[in-house]
Amino acid sequence: MKKLFLYFTLIVSFVSYSQKTSHFLNKIDKTTVKFDGIVSDEEISNAAEISLKYEISPSYNTEALRSTIAYVTYSETFLYVGIKAQRDKIISNIINRDDWAMYNGDAISIELDTYGDARNQIFLVANPSGSLLDAIRLDGRGYSGSDYNLKKKCKF
Template identity: 30%
Template structure:
């Protein structure tokens, strides 16, 4: 079982105001920066702006990034110093029906550090505490876009020479994960594994795909033609190490910038997809 985890003016103003006042939902659950809201299907289309109501105070600002049959899923864009809790009321602030379909649904940040971590899989170097934890991994199957029951936490840091990824993969019992391969570029798609897809030009045309299983086996490939073509013969010079604990396994990964193609910029924006496959 796989879980893997944008007319008359007066009349228009009147109708919009009426709809906004009537559009209220309730927080069903929160996972990382994702907020699952009931009661707003059909009222809050993709890219709508929502506001959480915490009693008499105005809480977090949200943006709708996914519509499901009985839920809308929004990401927190401004926390406003308040937590979002199950049962909170949510109101529609505005809609943005003309937003680009290529707009990023979620945003993560890499933290620059002066000293690189020791890549041994432990994630215990002090530099990792500076990274913003990435939570809220969602399932692809069987419960599409719902939170995964087995939590995954990722972090990203970088130096002048490399970008580093840290993964914490929680499991009820670390002896239960499935991993059968240890060789480089072996077929690990059936193993428990973490995945990194880097679209370094942020054009959704080409990318670099990396896989690591709990035994530290590494696999990589290069994507082109919007992901329809891939090159398994591409071999990147990168490092991955893993560790096992009673309730989790961890992966620490270093990818040198020299192994990637990208535009040099002071503030670069890359496309990225982080995933965990659980057999």
């Protein structure tokens, strides 16, 4: 009976555990962000902190070996995403816009599920050299590739 109770308790604890999937962002004055390649403590003091626990390269959806934290906030006109990635060596090439070869080096991708359906999203990618890739993924059609160009600024 004790084993059954212990087993039941473990199952209930695993089932009732959930990860935080929503983050509430604080609005900031855009003058607090300075694009100088350094994510300062002042800039991220009111930002939502998101620990990026998984990576897609060198293997898909495996636990990240090094710490990477995203800091997200917004102003009246912009969404700000700051990344602190702990790396010994950064691999970053200058790539033509919308070239999937960007994933041959270090890159950050952000997928915005603007419809809230977990199938369609706006896909934004940047690397430390300032190369950009943007696309729209539509369910059943894949990625739009270079047909879609979002007006965005990427500064490092």
